[in-house]
Amino acid sequence: MAYFERRAARRISLVSVVLALISAPMAWLVAAESAERDIVLLAMEESKRFLPATDHNALMGEAAASRARVAAEGLSGGLFDIAEIYDAQGRKLAESMTATGTHIEDQLPGHGKPGYTEASYESVKLNNGLWALRVFVPMKEAGRQRIAGYFEGVRVVPAWQRDNIESAAIRVAGMAALAALLCGLAIFPIVLKLSRENAKKAYEILDSHIAMMEALGRAIAKRDSDTGAHNYRVAWIAARIGEESGLSGAAMQALIAGSFLHDVGKIGIPDAILLKQGKLDEDEMSIMRTHVALGEEIVHGMGWLDGAHEVVAGHHEKWNGGGYPRGLVGEAIPLSARIFAVADVFDALSSKRPYKSPFPFEKVMEILQQETGSHFDPVVMQVFLRIAQEVNATLKDISEAEARALLTDKIKRHFLG
Template identity: 60%
Template sequence: MKTFQRKTAGRIAAVTLVMAACASPLAWRVSRENAEQQVVAFAQEESRRVLAGQGSVRLDGPQAATQARQAAQLLTGGLFEIAEIYGADGSKLAESVTPTGHALEQRLPRHGAPRYTQSSYESLELPGGEWALRVFVPLRETPAGAITGYFEGVRTIPGWQHQQILSDAFIASLMVCLASLVCGAVIYPVVVHLVKENEHKAQQVLDSHIAMMEALGRAIAKRDSDTGAHNYRVAWLAASVAEALGLRGAAMQSLIAGSFLHDAGKIGIPDAILLKPGRLDDAEMTTMRTHVALGEDIVTGAGWLDGARDVVGNHHEKWDGSGYPHGLAGDAIPLSARIFAIADVFDALSSRRPYKEPLPFAQVMAILQDGRGSHFDPAALDTFTQLAPALHRQLQGLDEAATRTLMTDMVRRHFDILV
């Protein structure tokens, strides 16, 4: 199983377990409350029916106490263990208690005279494991009429019914738990498929972007070198040093893109100046230096290539501030541009160009050391110096295709390209 699939499976499993852990107790509670409410609704309806049948809904006449007593006796024994009927003023008119109710009454919480306007109930877990429901019913002659009295009853839940309610609640809780687990199991392949499809499409876009970057870089490089290998070499050299310095993620991607496109502005420099074998005069040098601004214009607004501007716009700056076009110095120069400047000069001195032969490695390194602290960032140059012998040996004798293979491996590491 791939790393992504393992992570996805782990996360979906974690979310599923959390859902099950949260939903199952909730389902238990809801199921139990629903069962309670069904019992209470039945008890309330029966109490209303009996009271209405006994003429005990209106409790203000001379026979109110007698009628209330008869109704209370009818309600105890089968439906309630304790039945109490109150007048509209909250005074108790009648009470009927079964033997079980007498033992139960001592353990019930006390309350004041009734003043409620809506039916309700209390679920009571009593010492000894007994479970009782206390119902409160305001009495009215009509649903919208004034309250004429109150009925309060206490019903103990038989053991078999208690077990049935708990069993139903457990089944409901188990069903919710299983549903959560099944849902997670069903979602996993769907998520993996969608993510794979999205990764594939994103990969195609990324591949096309990198191919465009390489093609543009090669086209520019071939204007002043025999092949497009220069861009692969300098990008690989710069990225190798950047890895040693700890660059990762977007910073590394910007460095690589900037390395490929560092001389993008040379597309606007006349061949007479760009390919001149001798030294450029002041006017020609002024024209040549415009390639930095031209390059920035090319990559600016190109979306994912915007990060290349750090290298494109600053690779001719110098550590002591004597570079161009902005005269930046020290840490004001972006790190990617400082790294690239070393790789670019190293490759320029080490490579054959239409107007020069390559210099020996030792001479190239001596020239770079002469620029330490003036042209180049000392810390970056020290890192490059440690890596240079191995990097130089690895590049020796490689043609454009082989150099491209080196850089392709680097790009795959830092752009998350699937092999």
């Protein structure tokens, strides 16, 4: 159970940290933009108090320029460092600047005659770390949508205000990050409980899977005494080759299940042939070879055992095409079946059988290398050579119970990992 708890803790911690890393900058950005908008809205409200009139004629005629100048001068020096007023046709009537406005005016992007109908703003980064907000306000007649003129103002945000905006944004970002971490901490006990329940169910399901495999294995062993411990050993060897080859997940699960059940089709072979002492004749061999098709039928449609199909169907194929039932050549043979072929022959040669004693390790490896390129995939053999001594030392004189324990460990690792 501890494995599931550790995995749940790692995943929740990772998700919480990722959420914190994502939410913090987003919160900072939102807070900073909100502060910008607050400044702009205040500037827009301030501009309305000074704008000369609310009817179309206020910015027309001989007095328009003087009215606009008074308004521009009133707006500059307060919230604005630059104040510009235009008439309805976009002609500039007046402009007023502070010393700061004069200093930064040439850094502002240029634009054509105003013609907008809604208020807006833009943020402008200036030289020497300065930051300006540029406001565009259409002046509309009271109760009407008719444009009477335009006001454009520029405010260079002072250092103290920038600091306030940044500190407020940092506080919001910190709160968002803390909230994400606290959320992960709060849900951990719930997820842990669910994880424990899932772990229990997973182990129960896994036990049922192992029991199903073993039941089929025992059924084969009852009819063919050579296949009992052999199934455990050969499946473990195949799993080690698979690990060394980088297999994992569904591919590894299919390899283990298929290796354990490779001869399941022998259940359908008559005793007279299966248990015959001595060499089978041609007709008997033809019947014996049908165990592959029978095995395919047995594992097909059995849920998690579906993955065993490739090994069951291809465990008698050979790299050079001389195998059966399909005579597949090279990489047309599924990788799991190519791995199994090496594991199967190694165990058969290394193990004691009713008709033979186990071969010495050196003799087994000599035979395997002689068959490389004809029976065995050369790449798979290269992988096996790296672990052959370890495999031999682990399985030498091992009991069926010990072989079962080895395989059970592999099943738990690869089916619950």
